Structures are given as structure tokens and as C-alpha cells.
């Protein structure tokens with residue numbers, strides 16, 4: 425703030441100096457040969473020229489990262505627009521370099537676009553850049569940081585992450601639940617086999633996979649499941665979550681977030697968010713959390729812990745977290761776990777339909793390695809081509825292309841530049857994984873690249889980290905759900921490919937894989953209709 429005030433004061437002083445100089449010059453008898461129109465045209469421009477001059481000088485002297493010149497109040501917002509997606513930011517990095525700074529109204533956005541700087545943000549300087557930026561809408565959806573995903577780096581985050589790890593993010597959890605996952609997936613295969621439409625004109629597979637993923641996550645969380653896509657509770661849960669995503673991901677509220685003066689105009693939008701959030705949390709509480717509390721209470725002091733939320737409630741009973749924190753953990757899992765994994769499945773299926781040879785290779789690998797035995801979580805590691813297909817999907821179609829934004833609570837240094845305190849810092853993970861300078865033919869869907877060319881490219885390979893490939897982030901704020909998401913994705917693809925030949929509907933040459941993004945997300949623009957042709961045993 426001090427920097428902004430001194431800059432504008434300096435700017436005003438310079439303007440007055442220039443103005444008085446020109447006034448003196450034009451009124452003196454020794455006047456310079458200035459045409460009379462000069463003062464009419466030039467004088468009003470002086471403040472603007474002075475501003476840009478000062479801006480240029482001060483940016484250089486304070487060593488901020490490069491970036492386009494910004495104007496007062498709006499910063500660069502009018503130039504760059506609302507939709508600062510991964511592709512636009514990647515193209516700007518070609519002009520301004522691997523770190524650049526945008527001013528969005530009163531806020532700073534630092535964009536990092538190369539692996540070495542990503543290492544700094546996520547790993548070496550992981551503590552400095554380990555917070556999350558606040559924003560008017562997320563403040564509502566997180567109860568001002570009572571959750572884990574969007575809270576600042578500190579004691580609250582550490583406690584929440586520790587409490588969530590035991591019931592959600594360990595190998596033991598994976599082993600405990602993998603049979604249940606497979607049961608839910610086998611049910612999908614069974615339903616597709618029964619569905620005549622799926623074999624002829626095809627179906628929008630997202631809907632069935634959505635039910636499967638909700639059931640996987642709700643069985644892990646609450647020991648509860650939805651009966652069908654028509655189950656009223658399922659309809660309500662998906663409606664609440666998609667409305668929450670729509671409101672949080674929209675670019676509509678940027679103006680009020682960037683320019684505090686305009687915030688009063690956002691009142692209607694924020695009230696809509698508040699209303700949705702209170703009804704949504706009440707829904708989670710009434711139908712799911714309270715049910716578990718009753719079961720636990722009925723079992724007395726020595727209650728048996730039989731699902732994830734029981735662990736979380738137990739931590740609350742011990743006084744480690746509040747009742748609100750319990751609900752925000754449920755909210756975080758609904759947001760972070762389900763849609764991200766679902767988008768990845770949709771992309772994988774669409775790419776497999778468009779690449780029948782890759783489908784065949786996966787099928788062959790499974791039958792050669794497992795010789796008719798089923799693919800299970802415990803033997804997935806014997807299928808490298810299948811795993812490479814999952815990785816390739818997340819490389820080409822990174823579901824959270826800019827990661828969840830990071831933030832530095834205090835002024836920090838990065839790549840030799842100063843990052844002002846409380847800047848939003850995004851790592852363009854999509855560009856790291858799709859930059860032609862780092863990857864051969866990055867626009868091609870080619871799982872082989874993970875086996876042949878870039879041998880050893882792993883999100884985490886024996887402690888070796890490749891910072892070109894970060895679909896789950898890296899370091900302290902990286903995605904703990906990777907331990908669930910990768911096997912779930914591998915198993916679903918294995919089951920679908922070994923039971924069906926997945927094809928585009930008749931008359932459609934290729935499935936449309938165009939993308940649609942939001943503030944954070946990247947998903948397929950049109951949910952694919954796919955024909956599931958059963959493979960005869």
C-alpha cells in the first residue's frame with residue numbers, strides 16, 4: 425500500500441511540475457516555438473504520461489516481475505479480460521517471460537510458467553507460497569477459511585490436513601476400500617451390459633459415472649450410498665454441488681473482487697452464494713453427518729469407527745476441531761474429490777474412443793499380464809501401459825490447469841523479482857506439461873511418451889520429482905487425493921476397456937474433445953455420447 429501511495433504522490437508532483445513548467449514557458453516572452461494547439465492537446469495528456477513514466481520507473485526500481493503496463497484502478501484487467509485461462513497465460517508467458525505480474529484491480533497475480541520456478545513456489549519456497557488467496561465468494565464457501573483446501577498455511581491447515589489424512593489418504597484406506605470401488609465399477613459394467621441403448625445409439629456416460637463416484641466417496645465418508653440416478657438425495661446433492669461450482673467458478677464476480685469500490689454491486693450475487701451455502705451445509709449435516717453422530721452415540725463411549733466421517737467427528741469430540749470444521753471437511757471432499765476425478769474419466773474415455781489402437785493395447789496388456797484374472801487395485805502396478813494412459817490423460821487435459829492458486833502472506837522473492845505480499849501466485853501446470861520446448865508433439869494423445877521417450881517421467885518416482893508434470897501439484901499443498909484418484913482412474917479404464925469396445929455413435933467420426941474452463945477447472949465442453957459394444961468372452 426505504501427508503494428501505491430508514494431507512487432501516486434510522486435505522479436501528482438511530477439504532473440504539477442510539468443504543468444507549471446509549460447505554463448511558464450508558454451506565458452513567458454522567451455517562449456519556445458510551441459504551436460497554440462500544443463497546450464490544448466498536450467496538457468491534458470501530462471498526467472497520463474506521468475503515470476506511465478512513473479509506473480515504468482517504479483516497476484524497474486522496485487524489481488517487480490515484468491508485465492503489461494497497468495492503468496489506475498483497473499490495473500491490467502481491461503486489457504486481459506476475465507477469463508485468464510491456461511492458454512491465454514501460456515501465450516502471455518511467451519511475451520513477458522516465465523514469471524510475470526498482472527494487476528487485477530487492487531490485486532496482484534503472479535504467473536509462473538517454467539519447471540524451475542514451479543519448483544521454487546511449490547517446493548523450495550513452499551512455506552512462503554503455501555497460503556491460498558482469499559476472494560469474496562470463496563470466503564463464503566469456506567466460512568472464511570474454516571476448511572482445509574482454501575485456508576492459509578498455518579496451524580489450522582496443518583491440523584485439518586493431519587486429521588483428514590488418516591481416514592482418507594493412506595495406503596491402508598486404499599486397501600480397505602478397493603473392493604468396494606470395484607463393486608461400484610462392476611455395477612456400471614453390469615448396467616451398461618443391460619442397457620440396449622448403450623450398445624446401439626450410445627449414452628452420455630458421465631451421468632452413470634457420476635453416480636458411481638458419488639457412491640464411492642459417500643460410502644467412504646458416511647457408509648451411505650444412493651440407489652440410482654433418480655434417488656432424490658442424489659439429485660439434491662448433485663444440484664447443490666453443481667450450483668456451488670457454477671457460482672464459485674464464474675467470472676461474473678471478478679469486478680467486485682478486484683475493485684473493492686464496486687463491491688456493493690455484488691450484494692445480490694453474494695447473497696445467492698450465502699443462501700446456497702447455508703442450505704447445502706444443512707443438507708450435508710441433516711442427511712449424512714447427523715446420521716453418523718446418532719449411530720456413534722448409540723454405540724456409547726467405545727463407538728466403533730467405521731467410516732471417514734466417524735474419525736472426523738471423533739476429532740471434534742476430542743476438541744481438536746469445531747462442528748463447523750467437520751462440515752467444511754465434507755464440503756471440501758464434495759468439491760475436490762468427485763468432479764476432478766469425473767472430468768478425468770470423461771477425458772480418458774473420449775480419447776480412447778478417438779484412439780481405438782490405444783484401447784486395443786490396454787486390452788492386450790491386461791490379457792497378456794493377467795491371463796483372464798480380473799484387474800484389481802493390488803495388480804494395477806503390473807500394467808504400465810494402462811498407467812501411462814492415465815498419466816497422458818492428465819497431462820493433455822489437466823483438470824486443474826493452474827493448480828489451486830497459492831499466495832504469499834509476506835513479500836517474497838522469486839526468480840530474482842519481488843512478489844508483493846498477498847499476491848495470488850499460479851503455476852501454469854498445463855503449460856509445463858504441454859510446452860513444445862519440453863515435450864515432443866505435446867498436442868498428441870500418446871501414452872507411449874511416458875514409457876519410451878521421457879522414460880522416468882513420474883509425478884513422484886522414487887523421490888525424484890519431474891516438475892514438468894504436476895497435475896496434482898507438488899509439495900505441502902499438493903493433492904493428497906492422488907493416492908485415491910490414480911487407482912480409481914486406472915481401475916475404471918481397465919474395467920471398461922476389458923468389457924467393451926468403446927466407440928463414437930454412428931455417423932460421428934471423432935468425439936469432440938474441446939474444453940471449457942472456469943476460474944480453476946478444465947473439463948470437456950460437451951459430455952460425450954459413447955457406444956459400449958460388449959466384448960464377447
Ligand code: HEM
Pocket residue numbers: 546572573574585592756757760761762764765768823824827828829830895896897898900901902903904905906908909
Ligand atoms: C484426478 C483427480 C484429481 C486431480 C487432478 C486433483 C488435483 C489437485 C490439485 C492440482 C490440487 C492443488 C495443488 C496445489 O495447490 O499445489 C489439489 C488439492 C487438493 N485435492 Fe485434489 N485432485 C484430484 C482428486 C482428489 C481427490 C479424489 C481428493 C480427495 C478424496 C482430493 C483432495 C484434495 C485436497 C483436500 C486438496 C487440498 C490440499 C491442500 O490445500 O493442502 N483431490 N488437487
